[in-house]
Amino acid sequence: MIDKNSTTILSVQGLRASINGTEILKGIDLTVKSGEIHAIMGLNGSGKSTFAKVLAGHSAYEVTGGSVQFEGKNLLELPPEERARAGLFLAFQYPIEIPGVANTQFLRLAYNTVQAQRGKEELDPLEFDDFVREKMKLLEMKPDFLERSVNEGFSGGEKKRNEILQMALLEPRLSILDETDSGLDIDALKIVANGVNQLANKNNATILVTHYQRLLNYIVPDFVHVMQAGRIVMTGGKELALELETRGYDWINTNKQSVAGVTA
Amino acid sequence: MSEIVNTDYLQCLLKSWSVKSAESQSWLNQLRAQAIDRVSTQKLPTRRDEEWRFTDISPLARLPYQSSQPQYDLQLHDIEHLFLDEAKNRLVFIDGHYSPQLSTITDDKALVIGNLPEFLSAEGSILQSHLGQYAQFDDNVFTALNTAFLRDGALIHVPKNILIAEPIHLLFIATQNEVTSYPRCLLIGETGSQVTIIEDYVALQQAAYITNSVTEISLAASAHASHIRIQRESTQAFHLANCAVSLAHASNYQSVSISLGSQISRYNLDVRLTDEAAECVIDGLTLISDRQLADTHTCIDHLKPNGTSHQQHKCIVDDAAHAVFNGKIIVRPHAQRTNSSQSSRNLLLSRAAQIDTKPQLEIFADDVKCAHGATVGQLDPEEIFYLESRGLSEMAARNLLTYAFGAEIISRIPVTSLKRQLEQTVLNQTQSK
Structure with missing residues (x-):
């Protein structure tokens, strides 16, 4: 929800980044305030997933210009783990599998690491078990989920639910969901969207990175941004996503001059 | 390394060999005599032998350790920490010699379990038809040596349709310095039987010694066996091991072998799928550091149609250690509709660590599914x-x-x-x- 009195969580100005010498992000400006849900849409190759990874601190990308303030800190100075501990969370498009490590072990390790950094109490395996089972109800996950190896043999929907479960445990201030809708059938999409909606509140913010409008039927954004060739070329309200769905991304090219004046 | 030293080594070992007591079975004496003949015509392998090109065992030639003598002063409390709660049957061998005092047998009504020599008369014809029949020594000097010195050994014979729920622990404990021991295991699984064995090589102290072991496993139709093998010898030891497995119709062999110890170790695992629809799953982990060398050679031989084999071998190598994996898969002309997969994944933890991995597929049938892959790298x-x-x-x-x-x-x-x-x-x- 948009609220005039809310605080700024993320402020991106003129962000440029490249990989192996090729510039992907060519000057991005974005402000996200608490309570808001933003959608970043765009075709494959527009740079939207790169933007998500750069914010999370992926070392393969080199930031070549601009600034990012996160909760008043210079985000670009922090290694990825400190960004996570500071309250930034990236739900991966392709979560990795870790055969040999039980999901519950991994979840507790991540939870306790972040808790310790925030000066809060860590949980022992028993306490954590109760805690995580409660959170799992939110995503309608079966208990055997905890004993299986991290993401190993999980379906696409189970992997994405596991990402949102981690988000529920780590309670980030800013969640970035990178193509969380890809590879989900409609039932899984509803469950994941419901989880995200329940976790969203006036103190945190969410950025949805997506190719399709479909997800936005279930998680209604306050702002929709369209990325093209490494820049945000258009920003609007939730109607913009519907417009894109009916008219296609080509429509942007003929209209971006006239609508680009609309900003958050 | 000169061949004179090489020949001397084998000659030196053979000095302590003798045809043991007259009462032992003549077929066994014959087997041992055949083996000794083979030893006398062979040499220690060198890196010029294709099967040993990554593994230099020449240091062995300087260590002509004699056969260990039985050692009796070990007490239960010295080795209790090595026991596994789940195992109700445990055969303990000290430096290759069976220790009835330290062993526990609870299931001798359901199956035949114990030290080989005790069953030479009662199980004579069965033993004769299995012992030495799978682990061929014609071109394997270590199997020949083991067979020549064959005396004690673990025998497990699971009768038809008998399922043994708890694992059987075969504990081989090294206690002496500068000796060679010759452990031997024979598992016979009759039709429809099921059993889990744990072959466990441990040392009570850091010592330089040689373990030369041979294991034979024969599974009849629809028999299941799970074979866990843990090699945690002293890091000054040499461990040379051969395991031969024969699988009959629709039998199922599952193997997990873990190599942790030894200065130099070599494990040869040969699995033959001799009849239709046999299955095996073979997993391995080598975890070594310092200057250890661990070599795993496996051969899965599909002889008949509809067989399945899945193999995953992993190595984690630190410091200046060196791991070798050679995985051969043979699919014979008649073995149509074979489904086989092999994966070799290797992790190097230091710049000086070394890995040689060699998947080797020899496929002579046309209707087969074979997947294999090997990776070596960092995280x-x-x-x-x-x-x-x-x-x-x-x-x-x-x-x-x-x-x-x-x-x-x-x-x-x-x-x-x-x-x-x-x-x-x-x-x-x-x-x-």
Whole structure:
């Protein structure tokens, strides 16, 4: 929800980044305030997933210009783990599998690491078990989920639910969901969207990175941004996503001059 | 390395050989005599032999350790920490010699279990038709030596349709310095039987010695066996081991072998799928450091149609250690509709660490499904990033991923207490601070 009195969580100005010498992000400006849900849409190759990874601190990308303030800190100075501990969370498009490590072990390790950094109490395996089972109800996950190896043999929907479960445990201030809708059938999409909606509140913010409008039927954004060739070329309200769905991304090219004046 | 030293080594070992007591079975004496003949015509392999090109065992030629003598002063409390809670049957061998005092047998009504020589008369014809029939010594000097010195050994014979729920622990404990021991195991699974054995090589102290072991496994139609093999010898020891497995119709062999110890170790595992629809799953983990060398050679031979084999071998190599994996898969002309997969994954933890991996597929049938792959490398940066994005430091992420790399194989061991022990071992050896 948009609220005039809310605080700024993320402020991106003129962000440029490249990989192996090729510039992907060519000057991005974005402000996200608490309570808001933003959608970043765009075709494959527009740079939207790169933007998500750069914010999370992926070392393969080199930031070549601009600034990012996160909760008043210079985000670009922090290694990825400190960004996570500071309250930034990236739900991966392709979560990795870790055969040999039980999901519950991994979840507790991540939870306790972040808790310790925030000066809060860590949980022992028993306490954590109760805690995580409660959170799992939110995503309608079966208990055997905890004993299986991290993401190993999980379906696409189970992997994405596991990402949102981690988000529920780590309670980030800013969640970035990178193509969380890809590879989900409609039932899984509803469950994941419901989880995200329940976790969203006036103190945190969410950025949805997506190719399709479909997800936005279930998680209604306050702002929709369209990325093209490494820049945000258009920003609007939730109607913009519907417009894109009916008219296609080509429509942007003929209209971006006239609508680009609309900003958050 | 000169061949004079080489020949001397074998001659030296053979000095202590003699046809043992007159009362032992003549067929066994014959087998041992045949083996000794083969030894006398062979040499220690060198790196010029294709099967040994990555593994230099020439240091062995300087260690003509004689056969160990039985040692009787070990007490239960000296070795209790090596026991596994789940195992109700445990055969203990000290430096290759069977110790009835330290062994526990509870299931001798349901199956034949004990020290080989005790069954030479009662099980004579069965033994004769299995012992030495799978582990061929014609071109394998170590199997020939083991057979020549064959005396004590673990015998497990599971009768038709008998299922043994608890694992059987075969514990081979090294206690003496500068000796050679010749452990031997024979598992016979009759039709429809099911059993789990744990072959466990341990040392009570750091010592230089040689273990030369041979294991033979024969599974009749629809028999199941799970074979867990743990090599945790002293890091000054040499461990030379051969295991030969014969699988009949629709039988199922599952193997997990873990190599942790020894200065130089070599494990040859040969599995023959001799009839239709036999299945095997063969997993291995080598976890070594310092200047250890661990070599695993496997051969899975599909002789008949509809067989299945799945193999995953992993090595984690630190410091200046050197791991070798050679995985041969043969699909014979008649073995149509064979389904076989092999994966060799290797992790180098230091710049001086070395891995040689060689998948070797020999396929002579046309209607088969065979997948194989080998990777050698460091940890995947995408995996590290994933964990960092969850708040773990780079070091914690690396430690977790390295642990997981090994733990994946450990997790396939169906004996909880052993699994926990080995998880701890992997944890201790993979964590940098």
